[in-house]
Amino acid sequence: MRIIVTGGGGFLGRLLIEGLQEEGEDDIVAIDVVETTIPGCQVVQGDLAHDQILPDLLKDGPCTIFHLASVVSAGAEADWEHAIDQNLGGMLQLLEACRHSAHVHKVVFASTLAVFGGATAGGEVGDFIKQTPSGTYGTTKAVGELLINDATRKGHIDGRSARLPTVIVRPGAPNAAASGFASGMFREPLAGVQSVVPVSEETIMVLGSAQNTATCIRLVAEIDSDRLGHDRAVGVPGLSATVSEMLEVLEKVGGPEARSLVKLDYDAATDELVQSWPATLDDARGRELGLPADPNLESMVLAYMKMVNQ
Ligand SMILES: NC(=O)c1ccc[n+]([C@@H]2O[C@H](COP(=O)([O-])OP(=O)(O)OC[C@H]3O[C@@H](n4cnc5c(N)ncnc54)[C@H](O)[C@@H]3O)[C@@H](O)[C@H]2O)c1
Numbered sequence: 001m002r003i004i005v006t007g008g009g010g011f012l013g014r015l016l017i018e019g020l021q022e023e024g025e026d027d028i029v030a031i032d033v034v035e036t037t038i039p040g041c042q043v044v045q046g047d048l049a050h051d052q053i054l055p056d057l058l059k060d061g062p063c064t065i066f067h068l069a070s071v072v073s074a075g076a077e078a079d080w081e082h083a084i085d086q087n088l089g090g091m092l093q094l095l096e097a098c099r100h101s102a103h104v105h106k107v108v109f110a111s112t113l114a115v116f117g118g119a120t121a122g123g124e125v126g127d128f129i130k131q132t133p134s135g136t137y138g139t140t141k142a143v144g145e146l147l148i149n150d151a152t153r154k155g156h157i158d159g160r161s162a163r164l165p166t167v168i169v170r171p172g173a174p175n176a177a178a179s180g181f182a183s184g185m186f187r188e189p190l191a192g193v194q195s196v197v198p199v200s201e202e203t204i205m206v207l208g209s210a211q212n213t214a215t216c217i218r219l220v221a222e223i224d225s226d227r228l229g230h231d232r233a234v235g236v237p238g239l240s241a242t243v244s245e246m247l248e249v250l251e252k253v254g255g256p257e258a259r260s261l262v263k264l265d266y267d268a269a270t271d272e273l274v275q276s277w278p279a280t281l282d283d284a285r286g287r288e289l290g291l292p293a294d295p296n297l298e299s300m301v302l303a304y305m306k307m308v309n310q
Pocket residue numbers: 006007008009010011012013031032033034046047048049067068069070071072086090110111112113164165166167168175179
């Protein structure tokens with residue numbers, strides 16, 4: 001079966017593709033608006049929201065599409081029009097291509113805990129809590145989840161949404177996510193470079209390792225459709241940690257020199273967006289559906305160090 005990964009050139013897309021290849025998948029097509037190469041994988045460069053890329057790729061038989069292409073949190077807050085165009089436009093293009101296809105394709109949508117907000121900001125959420133996002137990014141993802149539910153109900157796709165925690169530690173350059181500091185505060189000091197944390201030390205985040213999250217995205221495709229029922233969105237396991245706890249782990253793995261490279265420089269706009277996200281995730285349903293969890297925060301950072309030192 002062909003596997004298509006939109007946003008396949010991005011951080012999680014690459015890890016997901018690696019994991020799929022390790023599982024023996026050899027017909028993988030990555031779509032990305034940015035020119036890129038991925039070993040062992042066909043890459044189609046184009047804009048999912050505007051270019052007719054999918055119809056041709058979907059014509060030979062049922063496929064699994066991992067839909068990761070997205071404008072992310074701070075980027076969406078900074079440019080509403082672009083976020084609506086890309087995130088909703090991309091989802092509509094994808095669903096239309098599936099609806100007009102002769103086959104029923106499986107679609108796994110990369111959603112986010114930022115679909116929560118409003119009265120649940122800073123509180124506990126789970127798969128049965130109402131979504132009232134506080135930002136444009138979360139709003140586009142919440143709409144995407146509902147469209148996935150409806151397209152599945154109509155029989156156009158077999159859809160699922162994986163609600164991801166904030167993923168650490170992102171290697172390379174940061175993207176436009178407001179949560180980017182949660183990776184930067186490990187990545188930069190561990191490489192001997194200064195890093196800035198724009199939120200307070202008491203800020204709590206729900207975190208997952210890149211490796212575990214990519215595995216969970218892959219496993220969401222394998223969940224028996226009947227077990228998901230009407231609401232196709234599943235919370236991917238994540239662990240809660242305060243910024244201060246994250247700094248303690250940095251010191252444990254990188255020593256006091258690494259810790260001393262982190263500067264707290266408060267930025268109200270970033271803090272407001274991050275504080276609007278949940279502080280705790282009840283991930284019981286995800287675990288029951290077979291999604292693994294990271295053992296602890298330290299293991300997430302060690303997994304990153306192992307990856308970059310390979
Ligand atoms: N990384 C996280 O912490 C996190 C947390 C929650 C949810 N998510 C979601 O997971 C997905 C992947 O995240 P990531 O961290 O790998 O992001 P990323 O920015 O590294 O990758 C996204 C990729 O999508 C591509 N893209 C964007 N718009 C496109 C379009 N219109 N057509 C084709 N390609 C397009 C970008 O070029 C980029 O390579 C996103 O949907 C994101 O919202 C990520």
